[in-house]
Amino acid sequence: MNISSVARKATAIVVAMAAMGAVSTAYAQNSIFPTGWDNKVRDRLFMRFGYTQTFNKTKSEDARDITGPVATRQQLADAFELGRKISQACNDDFDNPNNTLNGGTNFVAADCYGYADGNNGYAYDAGGGGLLLAELDREHLGGLGTPPGIKAKTQKSVGTPTISLGYWLDDDYKWLVEAYVLAAPLKIKIYGDGYRDDGSPNSINGRHIATTKMLPPLVIGSYNFGDRRSVVRPFVGVGAMYAIFFDARTTSFFEEYQGGKTTLTTKNTFGFGPFVGVQSAINDDWHVNVSLGQVTLKATSTLVTSGTQIQSGAAVLSDYPAGIVNLINTGEGLWDQNRPDQPDQFTTKVMELVKRQRGTSDLGTYVREQKMKITSTILSVSLGRSF
Structure with missing residues (x-):
């Protein structure tokens, strides 16, 4: 693992833990809620800090020329x-x-x-x-233009530190809504994929062709078994994610393959899927939570190549x-x-x-479209504190 990556993750953990400690201290000294809200709202709120890892499978359509062949x-x-x-x-x-x-x-x-x-x-x-x-x-x-069989896929796994807020919807603490409110952007590598008509891998198969960043706001609604005093509480639920893509960069290899300077943009997209997990109490204020879910995203990317040359x-x-x-x-x-x-x-x-x-002096500017269905299995491990 890259040392700088480890350092960034460690720094994020230290900062978040310090923030949780500050929240705990503030809670012990003064309520951050208006008078009268303490029993109605505060007791149902909690915050979790953890690490979320996604494991991705990609199903890609063939890239297609929007503006026609070169x-x-x-x-x-x-x-x-x-x-x-x-x-x-x-x-x-x-x-x-x-x-x-x-x-x-x-x-x-x-x-x-x-x-x-x-x-x-x-x-x-x-x-x-x-x-x-x-x-x-x-x-x-x-x-x-773009040869038949040109596909793409995302890297298999990527993770980030996360902070979430949760709210119990009922007095029995059965129904819960949790929102992931803060996370470092996921840096996702994109690789070429596909085969020629003779079955051999094409020239971009397995090659790093682009990198994009993604913010993955996620909300999970769940039903929790047991009661609020149970030490171990399994749960089932549904998660909804809105994936925000930005700051994409294509590699020099891919630009050489495309024949010119190439920009990449991906439309933001919505996905949802099932979640399961378990919460285990440490004491009245602290708990550990593990969740596993799956979200399917349909991503559409546009590639624009300018100053195109084929030699x-x-x-x-x-x-x-x-x-x-x-x-x-x-x-x-x-x-x-x-x-x-x-x-x-x-x-x-x-x-x-x-x-x-x-x-x-060149063959012009050309626009291509690439569609992918990304199925992400999402594993989160977190430490939570009730307000």
Whole structure:
């Protein structure tokens, strides 16, 4: 465990225990409640300090493009055609920056040096052209965007010190409402998940892709067995949580995978579920409480990538269906055979041609959505004091 993390937790425990001691002293000296409330309200109130640990299971949908693919089918078709025309317009001295062009074209020598495949456009035809477009159609893809099967999951366990206030609703101390009023934000790591169509893990599977913070206000309503003088009191109840997400950060690895600077936001969400537990009295004022519950949250995250670039060798290219990956690799191989002066550049050149036709320096800003269902098992151990 990280030493600084242990230090923070220890500090939180010391501060909270000091606060409870101060409350106890204040209670012994003066009531903090208005006159007449002492017997009606104060005797039913208590405060608990403890530690809460969550154990998480995630079920994720595939990420989906909200603004469409990075390069659409038509843009790719136009780029392949432009690359083929440039290649056919250039003479065999394609790797010479001063190359002269065949007549009847609007291209310049730099186009030959930059984009001619050295084989009369064959790389653009065999590695793309109609073959790649047909494969995109077969896979029901509108272009090259987020590959199928891209998922996410939260880290398995995370915990924080907590302080709660409780109130007995009846004179028999059977019905109880407890609210967790103070907790350090949970710092939750998010990992990539998912598989390619051949069953192999995709490029982000198991990789740390983002971190977000969450405040988890929680209210538990419970029925407690036994009576107020029982030493041990089991209880059953229902908990409701409103998860507040903030301060999310994506990792450099994930931004490289996405192709540009990426921001992450997650909508706040509500969840509820069953709780059970037991309270054991130490004396008339102090008790120990253990509770175990489960809350299901449905989280929707939005990812915005700006200044997008896709280049040869990008990890995302290996996560498309096998037919698309094979055609991209074919284009890369043909390019390398005939353009050894610029190896590993086929996909980079195609995307440059897409940008050229758009008149932009990058592939734009793209929005993606990721939905997850997070089932959290919540274990709390606390020390309580009645007011």
